[in-house]
Amino acid sequence: MMEQTATSGNLSRKVISIAAGEAHTLALSGDGKLYSWGRGTFGRLGTGSEADQPFPVLVKFFGSDADREEKLRIVGIAAGAYxxxxxxxxVFVLNLDPFLDGQIGGTGENSLVPCLLEGFLGLGPPGSATKDYEMQNGKPLKISSVKAGGMMSMAIDSLGSLWMWGNFPHPLQSQSVEGQIALVSSASPVPIWNFHGHTVVKVACGNEHVVALVSAGETYEANDLICYSWGGNNHGQLGLGDNESRLSPEVIEAFNLGSPWSVYEISCGAYHTALLALSKGSSDILESVCFTFGLGDNGQLGHGTTQSLLSPELVHGLPQNTFLTSVDCGLFHTCVVSSAGDVWSWGMEKGLGLCPDARFTGTDSGDASSPLLIPCSGMYSPRFQEPLQVACGAAHTVLVADSGYKIWSWGRGRSGVLGNGKMVDCYAPTISLWPTLVEDFKEQDSNNARPNENYREKNPEHNVEMEKRLSAAMEEMAVLRSKLSVMERYASMLHGSIFGKPFQEQEIPPSIQSSGAFDIAKEWDNMLESSDQGKLLRLEMFYKDMLASVKDKLLKRRIQDIVKECLKSTAARSTG
Known part of the structure; x- marks a missing residue:
């Protein structure tokens, strides 16, 4: 990949963070702009409507106020289920979609556009901590990061305190009945005081449970993080050795202060948890490992079985001497990425996250209970060039690679959640439409106009014409992508009915890929020659079924014709 320079133009094309919800995806660009795509119901995309978006669109926070929009810089993003x-x-958080349980704060009503969460305007813990912080740093306390999952939202402030809102397990207000925890609903941020005097460094949550990395002392130092968990635990997702829910945070003993492991990344699925850790006794930073625990019904723990685990266990299917840079959990699948560009996934339907109604058929079907390597189809195959982060939704996965300048996605593609302009499922990584068409037009216009800047300033109609061209091109692109999506769905259904598995891009005949010409007789012979016994038998069965259906239809039509002829003859005799 060509070396990128840190210009404002390049920053607008570079993704520095991604997040995935149930069926939507968010991307944060280097110039502080937010893009969203996928399912739009409940206003989760922040576009002003509930329409689905099949490719990335810019989220506007101040509508038509261009000056405020230009000055705004987003520094963190997170996605819950909806x-x-x-x-x-x-000192504020901008929110998309105030949903029924208030997980984004505010009124508790749906919002189709971003709204300000005013619960943080008076931010500050009790006592003198806030005043001390402001005196020492000369600035007010701020929110430093946000996180979301299920129906809840979380934030960590610059003092290291944790805040939660939505539908979440509150240590002081939640109740437990017969092992089940009753979550608390709050439309405003609520401080979690259990870690007062310590620094919450990272936090993650599933549908009902929370996992946090917290400093042993007041401030964070290397290798002194302790892992806590609390909330629902009916599948062992807290990693505490049992399936009893916890109202208050408890230390996961495998990752206490005396643990040989130093946890540096955490992620929660709906009912399972994954962590990345380094050995404290090793001087080699490449020796990192992955631990998982919780629900294992679909192989999402990666231990070769579908059993649930009450305590953390190492995932042994990953290569040794590899540094794992990112981990994320979907609804029923898990994905990790190495610094070398290898991507492994495990769990529901071959680790792709695909839900039951989108399963493979035949011998290729089934969940992956051990890590599977997800190959890149590009020139660096099977590795992804310079990967940054992976994010898992309910049934899809998104990867930022090429130092942030390229987005790959795979899994369930309905509602356009993969960002490739299509609505079909992808069983192998596919390139998302990034950068956006708008950015490409801007760059082209900028390159063409550089020798003529004075002309542009004196002729504002140039900008109007550019906007018209851009609008027309985007409309044409939308129509073409809609037609392409319909054609792909038809081809995929036809291919699936014949061969028993979805159509994949690499199965396109070479003659079409190279020249566009297609010798159907030659390609048919080539396909038969390369088919194994099972594929040939399936073709024979499909041919017999089709032939029987055609003969049956012909017979029915012949009978209908005979009946019509008889009725005409009878009618003629009666009138005669």
Whole structure:
């Protein structure tokens, strides 16, 4: 890949963070702009409507106020099941979709556009901590990061305190009945005081449970993080050795202060948890490992079985001497990425996250109970060039690679959640439409106009014409992508009915890929020659079934014709 320079133009094309919800995806660009795509119901995309978006669109926070929009810089993003969070550089959080349980704060009603969460305007813990912080740093306390999952939202402030809102397990207000925890609903941020005097460094949550990395002392130092968990635990997702729910945070003993492992990344699925850790006794930073625990019904723990685990266990299917840079959990699948560009996934339907109604058929079907390598189909195959982060939704996975300048996605593609302009499932990584068409037009226009800047300033109609061209091109692209999506769905259904598995891009005949010409007789012979016994038998069965259906239809039509002829003859005799 060509070396990128840190210009504003390049920053707008570079993704620095991604997040995935149930069926939507968020991307944060280097210039502080937020893009969203996928399912739009409940306003989770922040576009002003509930329409689905099949490719990335810019989220506007101040509508037509161009000046405020240009000055705004988003520094953090998060996605829950049906809501989104965006963090700006001041003491407020911008929210998309105030959903029924108030997980993004505010009124508790749906919002189709970003709204300010005013619960943080008076931010500050009790006592003198806030005043001390402001005196020492000369600035007010701010939110430093946001996180979301299920129906809840979380934030960590610059003092290291944790805040939660939505539908979440509150240590003081939640109740437990017969092992089940009753979650608390709050439309406003609530501080979690259990870690007062310590620094919450990272936090993750599933549908009902929370996992946090917290400093042993007041401030964070290397290798002194302790892992806590609390909330629902009916599948062992807290990693505490049993399936009893916890109202208050408890230390996961495998990762206490005396643990040989130093946890540096955490992620929660609906009912399972994954962590990345380094050995404290090793001087080699490449020796990182992955631990999982919780629900294992679909192989999402990666231990070769579908059993649930009450305590953390190492995932042994990953290569040794590899540094794992990112981990994320979907609804029923898990994915990790190495610094070398290898991507492994495990769990529901070959680790792709695909839900039961989108399963493979035949011998290729089934969940992956051990890590599977997800190959890149590009020139660096099977590795992805310079990967940054992976994010898992309910049934899809998104990967940022090429130092942030390229997005790959795979899994369930309905509602356009893969960002490739299509609505079909992808069983192998596919390139998302990034950068957006708008950015490409801007760059082209900028390159063409550089020698003529004075002309542009004196002729504002140039900008109007550019907007018209851009609008027309985007409309044409939308029509073409809609037609392409319909054609792909038809081809996929036809291919699936014949061969028993979805159509994949690499199965396109070479003659079409190279020249566009297609010798159907030659390609048919080539396909038969390369088919194994099972594929040939399936073709024979499909041919016999089709032939029988055609003969049956012909017979029915012949009978209908005979009946019609008889009726005409009878009618003629009666009138005669």
């Amino acid at each position: 809501h989104s969070l965006a963090l700006a550089g001041s």
